[in-house]
Amino acid sequence: MKRLFDIHLAMILIVILSIPILLVALVVKFSSKGPILYWSDRMGRDNIIFKMPKFRSMSIDTPAIATHLIKDPDVYLSPVGGFLRNSSLDELPQLISILKGDMSMVGPRPALFNQDDLIKLRTKKNLNRLLPGLTGWAQVNGRDDLTIIEKVRYEEEYIEKKSFWFDLKILWLTFLKVIKRQGISH
Numbered sequence: 001m002k003r004l005f006d007i008h009l010a011m012i013l014i015v016i017l018s019i020p021i022l023l024v025a026l027v028v029k030f031s032s033k034g035p036i037l038y039w040s041d042r043m044g045r046d047n048i049i050f051k052m053p054k055f056r057s058m059s060i061d062t063p064a065i066a067t068h069l070i071k072d073p074d075v076y077l078s079p080v081g082g083f084l085r086n087s088s089l090d091e092l093p094q095l096i097s098i099l100k101g102d103m104s105m106v107g108p109r110p111a112l113f114n115q116d117d118l119i120k121l122r123t124k125k126n127l128n129r130l131l132p133g134l135t136g137w138a139q140v141n142g143r144d145d146l147t148i149i150e151k152v153r154y155e156e157e158y159i160e161k162k163s164f165w166f167d168l169k170i171l172w173l174t175f176l177k178v179i180k181r182q183g184i185s186h
Contacts, residue, residue, distance in 0.1 A: 002164070010099050014095050021093075024084065025055070028055050031078060031080045032059065034056055034060040035060075036056060037054065037055060037056060037093055038053070038054050038056040039051040040064075042110035042132065043112070043113060043128070046128060046129060047128045050097070050110075054091060057081035057085050058073075058078060059076050062076040064112075091134065101131075102132075107136055108133060109135075109139060127152065127155050137157060137170055138152075143177070
């Protein structure tokens with residue numbers, strides 16, 4: 001049922017957001033050199049790496065590490081990168097990953113392939129068995145403000161409470177957080 005819900009919601013969102021998606025693609029294309037999409041190597045279910053698309057918000061010479069590990073990430077932002085990240089518009093192409101089955105609407109956010117500390121802790125707690133999500137319980141409880149240990153605690157709590165209704169609650173809370181731009185760092 002979860003997979004069917006993911007497919008239907010992703011398709012509905014792509015249709016509803018098709019004009020904003022097209023506009024963001026054009027803005028990215030004409031505001032800086034490089035491709036429209038950035039394909040990030042992410043850790044999927046069972047620690048299998050997949051390519052996750054995002055609208056490119058950083059310059060093409062940005063190191064492939066977690067943004068919080070870059071000394072001054074603002075130096076690498078494209079002219080519209082800060083806006084894309086603060087509005088979460090850079091995440092819209094991940095609807096493709098949901099349709100492909102690499103991601104779900106709700107689950108732990110997919111770790112970068114080189115976030116060894118997060119991957120190791122998730123694997124230890126069997127969280128790597130979950131399909132990563134566009135949003136998750138940790139996302140609505142602090143997002144970028146959480147430590148890795150706090151994120152994993154929220155992900156464990158998600159497994160305990162996991163249900164269709166809990167996923168709907170998380171999606172609603174995500175919508176509210178995005179509208180208010182809470183817990184986002186670039």
